[in-house]
Amino acid sequence: xxxxxxxxxxxxxxxxxxxxxxxxxxxxxxxxxxxxxxxxxxxxxxxxxxxxxxxxxxxxxxxxxxxxxxxxxxxxxxxxxxxxxxxxxxxxxxxxxxxxxxxxxxxxxxxxxxxxxxxxxxxxxxxxxxxxxxxxxxxxxxxxxxxxxxxxxxxxxxxxxxxxxxxxxxxxxxxxxxxxxxxxxxxxx
Numbered sequence: 001x002x003x004x005x006x007x008x009x010x011x012x013x014x015x016x017x018x019x020x021x022x023x024x025x026x027x028x029x030x031x032x033x034x035x036x037x038x039x040x041x042x043x044x045x046x047x048x049x050x051x052x053x054x055x056x057x058x059x060x061x062x063x064x065x066x067x068x069x070x071x072x073x074x075x076x077x078x079x080x081x082x083x084x085x086x087x088x089x090x091x092x093x094x095x096x097x098x099x100x101x102x103x104x105x106x107x108x109x110x111x112x113x114x115x116x117x118x119x120x121x122x123x124x125x126x127x128x129x130x131x132x133x134x135x136x137x138x139x140x141x142x143x144x145x146x147x148x149x150x151x152x153x154x155x156x157x158x159x160x161x162x163x164x165x166x167x168x169x170x171x172x173x174x175x176x177x178x179x180x181x182x183x184x185x186x187x188x189x
Contacts, residue, residue, distance in 0.1 A: 013052070013054075013059050016035050016037075016052055016053050016054045016059065017033060017034075017035055017053055017054070018053065018054050018055070019032050019033065019034065019053035019054065019055045019060060019104060020032065020033075020055070020108070021033055029173065029174045029177075030105070030108045030109060030174055030180070031171065031172070031173040031174060032053070032105070032108075032171065032172045032173070033053065033169060033170070033171050033172075034051035034052060034053045034061065034169070034170045034171075034172070035051070035052055035053060035168055035169065035170075036049045036050070036051055036163075036165065036168040036169065036170055037050050037051070037052045037061075037168075038050040039165065039168075041068065042065075044068075045067065045068060046065055046066065046067055046068060047065070047066050047068050047136050047165075048063060048064070048065045049063065049064045049065075049066075049163075049170060050062075050063050050094060051063070051064055051170045052097060055100070055101075055104035055107075055108075056104075058100050058103075058104070059097050059100060060097055060098075060100045060101040060104045061094055061097035061098060061100075061101060062091050062092065062093060062094055062097070062098050062101055062117070063091070063092050063093070063094050064089065064090070064091050064161075064170065065089065065090040065091075065092075066088065066089045066090075066126070066136070066143075066161075066163070067085060067088045067089070067126070068134070068135065068136055069133050069134060069135055070083075070085055070088060070126065070128045070130075070133070070134040070143075071083055071128065071133055071134075072128055072130050072131050072132050072133060072134075073127050073128035073129055073130060074128075074129065074130065074131040075131070077131075083127060083128055084125055084126070084127050085125065085126045085127075085128075086125050087123045087124070087125070088124065088125060088126030088143075089123070089124040089125075089126045089143070089145055089161065090121050090122060090123045090124065091121075091122045091124070091187075092120075092121045092122070093117035093118065093119065098116075098117035099116045099117050101117060101187070102115060102116060102117050102184070102187055102188060105183075105184055105187070106184055109180040109181070109183075109184060111180065111181055111184055113184060113188065115188040116188070117187055117188065118186075118187060118188055118189050120189065122147065122186055122187070124145045124146060124147050125145070125146040125147075125148070126143045126144070126145055126146075126161075127143065127144040127145075127146070128141070128142075128143055129142040129143060129144055129160075130142060130143075136163055136165050137165050137166070139164075139166065140162065140163070140164040140166075140167075141162070141163050141164075142160065142161075142162045143160065143161045143162070143163075144158065144159075144160055144175070145158065145159050145160065145161050146158050147182070147183070147186050149186065149189075154182075155182045155185050155186045155189070156179075156182060157179040157182040157183045157186065158175040158176065158179055159172060159173060159174055159175050159179065159183060160172070160173040160174075160175060161173075
């Protein structure tokens with residue numbers, strides 16, 4: 001397997017942003033922001049990012065994989081229903097920081113949990129909320145993300161991922177508070 005590696009210089013854990021630094025308190029959403037501390041392009045097709053932030057002085061994080069050059073989902077100011085990308089995004093744990101992430105979002109979501117981040121890769125369907133091809137190194141791109149486990153756990157959820165690679169920022173934004181429990185359960189299964 002050939003790798004095209006593109007690391008933008010790691011941020012020290014001391015300089016990581018607070019996971020809640022983009023929140024608008026009056027909105028009530030638990031929108032989260034992360035520093036992209038490492039980025040690599042695999043076989044010129046898939047980006048992988050290590051995403052980290054701080055929550056109450058504890059480092060939280062995960063690794064995210066996303067297909068590069070996803071076609072626009074908005075064409076001529078209309079939604080193109082054919083642009084869903086099955087397994088277009090995946091998330092995996094990175095150890096202690098991912099376990100800390102579980103504790104952070106369980107606290108933010110108001111859901112008690114003492115579990116750890118799953119050791120499974122979580123795969124998501126992606127819909128691009130962009131009007132141009134998502135060449136991630138070229139700007140800020142937004143995606144609606146869908147999780148639909150095929151088993152009987154019924155953990156369907158939706159959220160948004162915004163990637164701004166030039167500024168090394170990834171946002172994980174809520175779509176609806178009703179999905180909080182399923183998002184958390186998927187991360188822990």
